[in-house]
Amino acid sequence: MIHMVKIQIIFYSMYGHIYSMAEAVADGAKTVEETKISIYQVPELVPQNILEKIGAAKAREAFAHIPFARVEQLPEADAIIFGTPTRFGNMCAQMRNFLDQTGGLWAKGALIGKVGSVFTSTGTQHGGQETTIISFHITLLHHGMIIVGVPYSETRLLNMAEITGGSPYGASTIAGSDGSRWPSENELAIARFQGKHVAEITKKLAG
Numbered sequence: 001m002i003h004m005v006k007i008q009i010i011f012y013s014m015y016g017h018i019y020s021m022a023e024a025v026a027d028g029a030k031t032v033e034e035t036k037i038s039i040y041q042v043p044e045l046v047p048q049n050i051l052e053k054i055g056a057a058k059a060r061e062a063f064a065h066i067p068f069a070r071v072e073q074l075p076e077a078d079a080i081i082f083g084t085p086t087r088f089g090n091m092c093a094q095m096r097n098f099l100d101q102t103g104g105l106w107a108k109g110a111l112i113g114k115v116g117s118v119f120t121s122t123g124t125q126h127g128g129q130e131t132t133i134i135s136f137h138i139t140l141l142h143h144g145m146i147i148v149g150v151p152y153s154e155t156r157l158l159n160m161a162e163i164t165g166g167s168p169y170g171a172s173t174i175a176g177s178d179g180s181r182w183p184s185e186n187e188l189a190i191a192r193f194q195g196k197h198v199a200e201i202t203k204k205l206a207g
């Protein structure tokens with residue numbers, strides 16, 4: 001019987017940049033045979049009237065169809081790829097809130113040996129993409145997960161011809177301080193690489 005490698009992509013997005021990157025990560029993972037890719041978002045914490053005031057309510061309609069992640073379903077995955085916008089150089093509160101509900105899984109060691117990977121988005125070019133991803137890794141390591149990033153065999157990491165996100169820690173995009181910049185083709189390609197790379201490594205681990 002064929003063992004389908006199960007990959008969950010779990011993200012939070014306020015204006016859609018991370019959602020767009022999540023779709024690219026999924027597209028990359030889907031190119032690997034015998035994989036089942038599921039995309040989820042973590043629940044919102046910001047009140048609806050505030051979301052409306054800051055122009056996020058409309059943007060979030062674009063991915064309202066994506067189901068919400070449930071903590072209990074994390075152990076079903078062979079790999080989990082997390083996407084979060086940067087908040088003050090760290091993951092967003094919505095993602096932290098979700099992860100802070102995984103204490104029971106930690107107590108059971110339910111995520112030990114699963115692959116974990118992270119991608120992000122910032123407003124500004126040096127606004128903390130690397131700190132967000134690396135500090136996210138700490139939580140994954142507490143869970144005993146195996147961290148996978150983006151190796152330099154993805155040569156788009158070396159692209160100096162344009163402003164671009166992407167690092168050995170994970171894919172990333174720069175939204176602009178007003179959110180008007182969208183993931184470039186270089187950034188989306190790195191995101192697709194990350195999805196494919198995670199899927200290939202997970203498949204090898206799953207034997």
Ligand SMILES: Cc1cc2nc3c(=O)[nH]c(=O)nc-3n(C[C@H](O)[C@H](O)[C@H](O)COP(=O)(O)O)c2cc1C
Pocket residue numbers: 012013014015016017018019085086087088089090121122123124125126127128175179
């Ligand atoms: C409270 C708050 C804190 C933020 N902190 C940072 C930051 O430290 N560095 C940065 O470059 N952008 C920061 N941003 C901008 C977000 O990272 C940006 O809006 C996000 O990456 C866009 O992704 P999304 O459309 O998926 O939400 C912050 C935004 C908010 C609302």
